[in-house]
Amino acid sequence: MSHAAPLDPIAIELVRHAFHSICDEMAESLVRSSHSPNIKERRDCSCSVYDVNGDIAVQAEHIPIHLGVMAGALGHILAAYPAAEMAPGDAFLVNDPYYGANHLPDFIVVGPLFAGGEMVGFAASMAHHTDVGGLTPRSMPATATEIFHEGLRIPPVKLAAAGAVDQNLLTLIGANSRLPEERMADLGAQIATIQVAQNRIDELARRYDMAQLRFAMAQIIRLSEQTTRACIAALPDQVWTGEAQADFGGVMIPLRVAISKNNDVLNIDFTGSGPQTESPFNSCLANTLACVYMAVRITLAQGIPANAGMYRALNITIPDGSILNPRFPAAISAATQVSYHTFEALMDALSAFSPALVLAGTGGGGVFSFGGPNPRTGRLFAYGEALGGGSGASHVADGESGMIPPVANLHDTPVEVLEMSLPVRILRYELVEGSAGRGRQRGGFGLRRTFQMLTPVRCSFQVSMPTRGPDGLLGGTAGAPTRIIVTPPDAKPRHITGFSELSAPADTLIEVETAGGGGYGPAAERDSTAAEQDRLYGYGVHGLGFQAQEKQA
Numbered sequence: 123m124s125h126a127a128p129l130d131p132i133a134i135e136l137v138r139h140a141f142h143s144i145c146d147e148m149a150e151s152l153v154r155s156s157h158s159p160n161i162k163e164r165r166d167c168s169c170s171v172y173d174v175n176g177d178i179a180v181q182a183e184h185i186p187i188h189l190g191v192m193a194g195a196l197g198h199i200l201a202a203y204p205a206a207e208m209a210p211g212d213a214f215l216v217n218d219p220y221y222g223a224n225h226l227p228d229f230i231v232v233g234p235l236f237a238g239g240e241m242v243g244f245a246a247s248m249a250h251h252t253d254v255g256g257l258t259p260r261s262m263p264a265t266a267t268e269i270f271h272e273g274l275r276i277p278p279v280k281l282a283a284a285g286a287v288d289q290n291l292l293t294l295i296g297a298n299s300r301l302p303e304e305r306m307a308d309l310g311a312q313i314a315t316i317q318v319a320q321n322r323i324d325e326l327a328r329r330y331d332m333a334q335l336r337f338a339m340a341q342i343i344r345l346s347e348q349t350t351r352a353c354i355a356a357l358p359d360q361v362w363t364g365e366a367q368a369d370f371g372g373v374m375i376p377l378r379v380a381i382s383k384n385n386d387v388l389n390i391d392f393t394g395s396g397p398q399t400e401s402p403f404n405s406c407l408a409n410t411l412a413c414v415y416m417a418v419r420i421t422l423a424q425g426i427p428a429n430a431g432m433y434r435a436l437n438i439t440i441p442d443g444s445i446l447n448p449r450f451p452a453a454i455s456a457a458t459q460v461s462y463h464t465f466e467a468l469m470d471a472l473s474a475f476s477p478a479l480v481l482a483g484t485g486g487g488g489v490f491s492f493g494g495p496n497p498r499t500g501r502l503f504a505y506g507e508a509l510g511g512g513s514g515a516s517h518v519a520d521g522e523s524g525m526i527p528p529v530a531n532l533h534d535t536p537v538e539v540l541e542m543s544l545p546v547r548i549l550r551y552e553l554v555e556g557s558a559g560r561g562r563q564r565g566g567f568g569l570r571r572t573f574q575m576l577t578p579v580r581c582s583f584q585v586s587m588p589t590r591g592p593d594g595l596l597g598g599t600a601g602a603p604t605r606i607i608v609t610p611p612d613a614k615p616r617h618i619t620g621f622s623e624l625s626a627p628a629d630t631l632i633e634v635e636t637a638g639g640g641g642y643g644p645a646a647e648r649d650s651t652a653a654e655q656d657r658l659y660g661y662g663v664h665g666l667g668f669q670a671q672e673k674q675a
Contacts, residue, residue: 129334129341137330137338138180138427144322145169145182148247148315155311157304158252159543163535164507166250168192169315171235173243173339176200177430180342187224187461187529188248190412193433195222195230196244202278205241208234210320211285213313216278217254219269219406225455226273227251227261229309231281233316237327242335245319247312251305252504255298256455257623258582259493259504264621266402266453274298282313300493300502347431350423351386354435357422359383364471368396368445368463370403371620372589375445377467384437388422390414390468391439398448401621402584405460410446413461414438416529417468421476456584456621458508459488462527463586478518482559483592485511485568485601485637486527488585492626494578496545505544508532509585512558512566512601512639514592520652521566521639523553545576554602554635559591561598561641562648564656568602568636575630581623587637588619598641605635 129137148169156162168188170181176196198221199214213233217223223230232246256273257263266272274295281288292309296302326335362381367374375396382389398404405413418436419428426432440447445460466484473480491506508530513521526532537548550572559565583606591601606618609631618624626632648656 129330129338134338134341137326137335138342140322140326141171141180142182144245144319145171145180147322148245148318149182149184151318152247152249152311152315155314156249157307159505159535159539160252161249161308161311163533163539165533167248169245169247171243171245171319172196173343174205174241174336176205176244177343179243179339179429181428185531186416187409187412187458188228190415191222191224191228191408192230192246192248193415193430194408194411196232196246198222199232199278203280205234208241209284210234210236211282212280213282213316214278215276215281217276219408219454219457220450221277222408224248224406224409225457226254226256226269226275229312231309231312231316235320235323237323237335238332240332242323242332243339245316247315249308249312251308253300253493255300258491258580259300259502260491260506260582262455262489262491262506262582262584263402264582264584264623266455267400268451269453270451272402272453272455287313300504342427343429343431345431346427346429347434349426350432350435353422353426354383354388355386357383362471362474364467364469366463366467366470368403368460369586369590370399370401371585375399377446377463379467379471381471387435387437388418389437389439392444392446393439393441395441395444395446398443398445398452402453402456403445403460403621404448404452404454405446405457405464406454407440407447409457409461410440410464411438413464413468413529417465417472421469421472421479456489458530459584459586461529462486465527465529478516480595481516482514482521482561482565482595482598482640482642483601484514484521484527485557485566485587485592485604485639486525488583488604488636490581490583490585490634492575492579492581494580497577498545503544505540507535509569509634509636510534511568511604511636514595514639515559515561515563515565515598515642517563517642520563521558523558523567524569525566547574547576548572549574549631550633554638557602557635557638559594559599559601559639559641560645561594562643562645563598563641564648565592565594565598565601565639565641568604568638570633570635572631572633575626575628575632577628579626581626581632583618583620583622585620591637592640594640595642597644599645601638601640604637607633609633
């Protein structure tokens with residue numbers, strides 16, 4: 123039933139939540155239909171809905187850097203394929219960071235949505251595919267010096283026309299992956315999310331006419347912009363600065379940001395940040411923008427729906443050729459690791475508006491990838507995971523343990539799934555005692571995971587903080603650094619640092635210990651109850667329990 127009357131604010135909010143539910147249902151469909159553990163278990167995927175102009179209107183609460191990246195990717199698709207020429211059942215694909223994507227394993231699939239023969243907007247999904255070629259299994263090579271080393275680049279292309287998928291394109295993609303069947307299944311799951319969104323749009327179109335749906339989308343975006351601008355206008359006229367050190371395997375690269383306001387516009391300037399590297403440790407432009415969107419939302423714009431309206435109130439300057447906006451053909455697969463430090467710099471500047479979000483240094487921030495022949499299937503396999511660590515303490519709470527940094531927001535892959543799916547055995551999976559920084563509030567603990575490779579593998583490590591742990595704050599001590607220990611059969615253990623690759627024979631043990639979070643405030647001021655709990659559980663720092671440290675004192 124159609125209602126021609128204009129929508130009131132309550133109806134607009136109902137429509138916004140309906141669009142939000144569409145994003146959630148798209149994501150559930152993608153997770154349930156995909157084949158790779160990367161999407162099915164770790165939920166390394168996100169979904170969103172755009173208006174007819176290609177402006178993001180609603181997004182589910184999935185992975186912040188995905189959602190920020192997708193905000194701009196559709197513009198590159200529309201530049202190649204005008205919306206006026208699109209039809210129901212069309213789908214488009216892009217994964218190239220230099221066309222608005224994140225890094226090559228992240229495939230963005232977009233399709234138009236129609237009601238009554240008219241376009242309402244677009245639905246999009248972004249999912250991290252396990253392998254898209256390149257130098258090493260999982261397409262995250264530590265030694266890459268240009269993007270051509272990292273896998274198959276796909277500029278905006280038409281993936282399906284009127285529901286008919288381009289089989290030649292699928293064949294090309296599959297031929298460039300070590301797991302072609304998995305790529306086809308995961309891409310099929312992404313295409314299906316567009317139909318999920320279309321089905322729900324059809325239902326909405328029975329309650330609201332086309333003009334009302336378009337009006338609601340425009341209002342959702344406009345209200346976010348108005349509210350964000352009002353928050354900015356209320357800020358004092360001053361400059362807030364922040365800095366972090368991006369840890370490239372022990373080489374520290376400065377990330378600097380200066381934030382000021384111009385009436386109701388927030389100026390965010392990364393001038394002074396370090397230059398791009400000849401390695402994958404670079405953040406593409408879209409990834410850096412996504413970090414800004416997240417930081418602003420959780421500090422200045424809390425509770426405001428994140429969409430194109432909020433982004434319009436931001437004037438962002440990122441120097442060309444910097445580590446935060448590298449020039450083609452820079453390698454870029456470790457963009458997510460850079461984003462952890464970018465977010466720290468932004469929070470250093472914006473923390474004055476949310477004191478509870480002032481954190482000591484946070485651990486984690488690395489990726490361990492491996493692959494080789496799978497004797498169970500007779501085919502190749504590839505797998506990798508982001509490494510969670512201890513988060514930094516704040517003035518109100520201890521750090522969380524074993525957490526993926528907030529810009530990623532990933533789930534964990536259960537041990538049972540790994541061992542059933544891959545020729546690998548997990549011997550240990552636990553928190554690392556002694557990895558947390560001490561303080562009035564202690565940091566979170568890092569994770570230890572010990573892999574026994576049951577077949578020869580090629581490994582790639584993109585790991586931050588191998589030589590220094592996350593800093594403490596205001597008298598708190600640093601957390602323990604990341605450690606990677608490789609023990610081949612009948613050989614001595616050796617430590618692997620930073621960004622490196624190696625080949626390992628069957629029965630090699632690889633133990634990964636991620637960094638603990640930094641402590642906050644002097645340890646002598648720690649609450650006696652919390653300190654007693656620390657003693658009971660044997661929590662210590664850098665291999666020394668609190669009891670041992672007290673005896674030394």
